[in-house]
Amino acid sequence: MRPALEKITPDPGSSFYTGHTRCSGFRFLWHQHPEAELTLIVHGRGTRFVGDSIEPFRPGDLVLLAPELPHTWQSTASVRRGLSEAIYVQFRVDMLGGPLAAIPEARAIADLLARARRGLRFVGATRERAAQKLMALPSATGLPRLLALLDVLQLLAVGRDARPLCGASYEAPTSSGQRRIDRVCRYLAEHFLEPLSLPRVAAQAHLNPSSFARFFNRSTGHTMTEYLNELRVGHACHLLLDTDMSIAAIAHASGFRNLSHFNRRFLRSRKMSPRDYREHFLRKGSAR
16 A cells, blocks of 8 residues: 655654654554654554554554554544553654664664564563653653663663564555555455455455456555455454453454354464453453
8 A cells, every 4th residue: 555654843852753642543544754663552452554464452552663664553443432542752763863773882773673674563571661661751851852762772672572563575665556555445444344345445446356456465465355354353353352242243243254264364363263362361461
């Protein structure tokens, strides 16, 4: 899909931008920018889109994205009436006056940002410690503010609790001819719980079904069926953790026509059964 380009202006008297967003829900807005971004979800649930990765997010979700990596967060419709809150930092990789790799003390951070080209999600003790430090960053000023950001990045760089989000072969789209895929992905994000045929979705791109199938796969790295299944499995994850609905009811409510198909798709996507997923994360108290 063709992401929108976001222009970011650093905070006055600062080399980077910090944001603290509180709203009724995060809306689908596929975009990219030349700054790296570190985002902590404080409140809210939904689906996180990063490159070719589609995964659920919950409070405590901490993600680092390299420059130009397309992304968006979309709140689950059922929780949009509640509070969604995020703290994020956006910074240029040359904010210290040159490439970080040229500064011996910052080489670990430079390596971290290189790994973040696929997006990185942090878990465990690394996430807990970094989240605490990040919560205090928006109120910091002057040099302590810059040092606090470098402290967070160094903590993430030396930690071992990170995993990549995008596939190893993912490359951010650059062709202007892919601009219309954004409209298609917005349409899928709004209608994925409905029965969707290839001709119906292809009409959103003004292409015949066979041309659209090739176009969609080339643009997103997924077939349309794979992309829809990821959206539906993500929705099922929320229902598994936030409701006491039966697994059969969740399968139906997530757009799957039969339970066996749902179980196969869920296992393929999450590497565990829906029942095991529910038991695992409810036992831990949060999805990590």
